[in-house]
Amino acid sequence: MGKAVEGWRQIAGGIAAPQGFYAVGVQAGIKYPDKYDVALIYSQVQAQAAGVYTKNLVKAHPLYLTQNHLRNGLAQAIVVNSGNANACVGDFGDQSALAMAEVVAMFTAVSQDDVLVASTGVIGVEMPIERVLVGIRAASAELLSNVVQDLKGRQDDAPNDGAHRAALAIMTTDTVVKEYAYELPCSQGGVIKLGAMAKGSGMIHPNMGTMLGFLTTDASVPSAVLQRLLREAVEESFNMVTVDGDTSTNDMVLILANGTSGITPSDEDMINFENMVKGMCVQLAKDIARDGEGASKFMEVAVSGAKTKEDARKIARSICGSSLVKAALFGEDANWGRILTAAGYAGADFDPGIVDIFLGDMVVAQGGRGVAFSEETAKEILGRKEVQIRLALNGGEEKATAWGCDLTHEYVTINGSYRT
Known part of the structure; x- marks a missing residue:
């Protein structure tokens, strides 16, 4: 921790390291009783957002919902489940994805259109939606409790492990958790933080595979710039990974920038910020390759x-x-x-x-x-x-x-x- 890398350094906190972001993971019993399988990421304020998705013609139901919700380049929460892909199940799949967004919106008091949804797991099996929604309610309650504690000023020094549990909750056949956070000192003073988590082990191939990636930053960056940057980053990272030649239905990489650092990167800082985002994606992509299903090398x-x-x-x-x-x-x-x-x-x-x-x-x-x-x-x-x-x-x-x-x-x- 703390080692300088091209102007930025690794810090603790994972996906919730940037200011104004929170994350939790809970056990909803979607496929296995003792596995974390519902993750919730939340920004205290509406964030600029961008996404890149699978090029597979067969797409999962939450992917269509997320694409629709991101048309305006804004988001405030991401809900993710593992254990079920919610893909190829007809109208029930669309309704399940929408229900996940609705419950998050209800409990966190954000606009339903600002909730992004992702799923990973078995294709063609109907989601046990009641269990998922119970998990989302539990995740929302814990997350809001953490927000309140922060507003009051936390009295203990124990780190909040919610972000780590969120990273665990998106895993399927992964054997290791994939999460990082970086901090970039800026020329104008202050720092920009970048958090990330990803999952992927099998069904991985260029054009993305069964992989999900989520990035958060407290920098102030317009959605159009985020979209261009994310697409470039994906081309150099997630689209250069292959485990088994299969591209999945659920692949998605999302980035949210809530601007709570108060820093709009200058030209010089923007170059470093872009390199940091691309470096983060490459690190996650390499971790996915290392964790390939059954891989020994x-x-x-x-x-x-x-x-x-x-x-x-x-x-x-x-x-x-x-x-x-x-x-x-x-x-x-x-x-x-x-x-x-x-x-x-x-x-x-x-x-x-x-x-x-x-x-x-x-x-x-x-x-x-x-x-x-x-x-x-x-x-x-x-x-x-x-x-x-x-x-x-x-x-x-x-x-x-x-x-x-x-x-x-x-x-x-x-x-x-x-x-x-």
């Missing part, structure tokens, strides 16, 4: 020397998504031909005859042809928990990085019985 694919940024991205994502590359990584087999092949079907423009391929720092192919290398050293590199694959295309100046994981027997075990 984290894979980073760095592509350089591309003609265009899009070519670099296509190749990096294609290699990360290749089942054969992922299986070779699991088996610690330096089969570089699979890497070059995956680049070849990525739909990018490059010359295979001038490509160099590296496992870690060891070259395994040069000019599109294999070179002599130590199989023992290669196995040692591939046996590490984190493995980097590098491709030098030698045809341009653009580069990109994607993240993924290996493909293990455990992945099949998890997904062979996910519904039951």
